[in-house]
Amino acid sequence: MSEFLSALWRYPFLQYALWAGLLASVSCGVVGSLVVVRRISYLAGAIAHSVLAGLGAARWMQVVLGWQWAHPLLGAVVAALLAAAVMGLVSLKAREREDTVVSALWAVGMAVGLMFMAATPGYATDLMAYLFGDILMVTPQQLWVMAGLDLVVVGLVVVFYHPLLMVCFDEEFARLRGLKVELWFLLLLGLVALTVVILAAVVGLVMVIALLTLPAGIAARWGHRLGGIMAGAVVLSAVFTSLGLGLSYGPDLPAGACIIVLAGAAYLAAAALVRPR
Amino acid sequence: MSHVPRPQAGPAVVEMRGVSFAYDGEPVLTEVDLAVNRGDFAAVVGPNGGGKTTLLKLMAGLLEPSRGTVRVLGRAPHKVRARLGWLPQSLQVDPAFPVSVLEVVLMGRLGAGRGLRPRAEDRRAALEALARVEMEHLAARPFSRLSGGQQRRVLIARALATGPELLLLDEPTAGVDPAGELEIYAVLETLRHHHTMVMVSHDLGFVSPLVDHVICVNRRVQTHPTSQITPELIEAMYGQPVRMVRHDHQGPPEGCACG
Incomplete structure (x- = not known):
């Protein structure tokens, strides 16, 4: 750990990595709390995995079609929002077969991504970084994108806190109050989609779901109000990403995996210490 | 019904004519005619799965009838x-949801x-609504820390905070212990003087002293004034639910809103 701290002063890539973890924690804690109280972590997982289709397609367009503007990050945002819209509509329409359809979309999204990657000449190492996360490869440009997405996500949640709370607490009542419940649900999934893209750079698409739910899950054991749980989850998430990064540096372990193991251990410890309400 | 002298009776607050409803082709309600007048307190009773909640949701406009018309306050319910x-039914709300009592009522x-x-x-109105269910001292409490009965009272306060002209209550005492049940009935007793109310209930014995009408629902619907509720009727409804839909009396008795 001390080795990490001294290296942190010397190497900009470590500073970028630390910033990436902190920036990701903001959206992660805020949106993760909504995911936990609304119990849609399964939908969030499906959105995260199907983002691979967008990454693969964007890279294929860049290399094969020569469309330079088709950056994988742009592909990820488009794919995540598209996946959120499709999953949201499926969840709203196909009530009894929801889990079947969502699992199918989950796997088909990944399959499409793999096919695009296979059809693209050259190694797709940076796409693997999106899949399993490589926080040490984060660039300053990516940090700006993450900060921008953070601003959008947190801004929307702050402005629409009350209607989001209403829809999560009691959809039926919200409908009677004249809220367009379906649109608010789609907005919530859109926020999840943007958060997934932010987190993908830190822990990778495959492990996004853990970082989205574990800090909020721990905070929910103590918090009695949604706003408090969000704040607690942001802090916990910042601790896990920073500490995970630091612990992984010395023994040269994957940072994303360390972050997730840390979060998982903390969740288990919290579960053992505090009885659920 | 000109012989019915109901001093506070005005035009019907809820009116259903020839209403049928089916879930996926399975009939739940058939040919429902009923009326609830201003100031009435009506209890909706009947066996589980008989269509009580469906009837209430049709009144709220949460469901659209397959046939027939529903008028609430003279207009289509969703208007x-x-x-x-x-x-709502108690299962609609997560009892562990992280929210304060005041936030719920707001x-x-x-x-x-x-x-x-x-x-x-809005805060003032929410606190007033909490006072009407005797919960204002717990406004800052987390909702999840309340007993089942207190949670139901907070949700009743939320309904009151809308300034409603019609209160639709789905099983106010579901999942509530006997002491909490009594408190809720006390609240309902005071509310009935100020509001038109329709309440789904499983406990006919308890509600019949409170209400003016009993709406019996088992796919078909019959409305009775409370004075007509006899032990035989109760037994028929819950003991032999199928027989209960074949009400033999002809013509609407006093105060009965359906024929």
Whole structure:
């Protein structure tokens, strides 16, 4: 750990990595709390995995079609929002077969991504970084994108806190109050989609779901109000990403995996210490 | 019905004519005719799966009838949503949800046309609504820390906070211990003097002293004035639910809203 701290002063890539973890924690804690109280972590997982289709397609367009503007990050945002819209509509329409359809979309999204990657000449190492996360490869440009997405996500949640709370607490009542419940649900999934893209750079698409739910899950054991749980989850998430990064540096372990193991251990410890309400 | 002298009776607050409803082709309600007048307190009773909640949701406009017309306050239910107070079934709300009591009641003050952020006057109205269910001293408490009965009372306060012209209550005492049940009935007893109320209940014995009418639902619907509720009728409804739909009396008795 001390080795990490001294290296942190010397190497900009470590500073970028630390910033990436902190920036990701903001959206992660805020949106993760909504995911936990609304119990849609399964939908969030499906959105995260199907983002691979967008990454693969964007890279294929860049290399094969020569469309330079088709950056994988742009592909990820488009794919995540598209996946959120499709999953949201499926969840709203196909009530009894929801889990079947969502699992199918989950796997088909990944399959499409793999096919695009296979059809693209050259190694797709940076796409693997999106899949399993490589926080040490984060660039300053990516940090700006993450900060921008953070601003959008947190801004929307702050402005629409009350209607989001209403829809999560009691959809039926919200409908009677004249809220367009379906649109608010789609907005919530859109926020999840943007958060997934932010987190993908830190822990990778495959492990996004853990970082989205574990800090909020721990905070929910103590918090009695949604706003408090969000704040607690942001802090916990910042601790896990920073500490995970630091612990992984010395023994040269994957940072994303360390972050997730840390979060998982903390969740288990919290579960053992505090009885659920 | 000109022989019925009901002093506070005005035009019907709820009116259903020839209403049928089916879930996926399975009939739940058939040919329902009923009326609830201003100031009435009506209990909806009947066996589980008989269509009680469906009837209430049709009144709220949460469901559309397959056939027939529903009029609430003289208009289609979804047009008067803002004037309805709604208490959902207890399973609709997660009892562990992280929200304060006041935040829950404030939900009754927000919505389309009312703004999406509570103002000072909304807080005042929410606290007043809490006072009417004798819960204002717990306004800052986490909702999850309340007993089942207290949670139901907070949700009744949320319905009151909307300033409703009609209160629709789905099993106010579901999942509540006997002491909490008595408190809720005491609250309902005071509310009935100020509101038109329709309440789904499983406990006919308890509610019949409170209400003016009993709406018996088992796919078909019959309305009785409370004076007609006899032990035989109760036994017929719950003991032999199929027989209960074949009411033999002809013509509407006094105060009965359906033929």
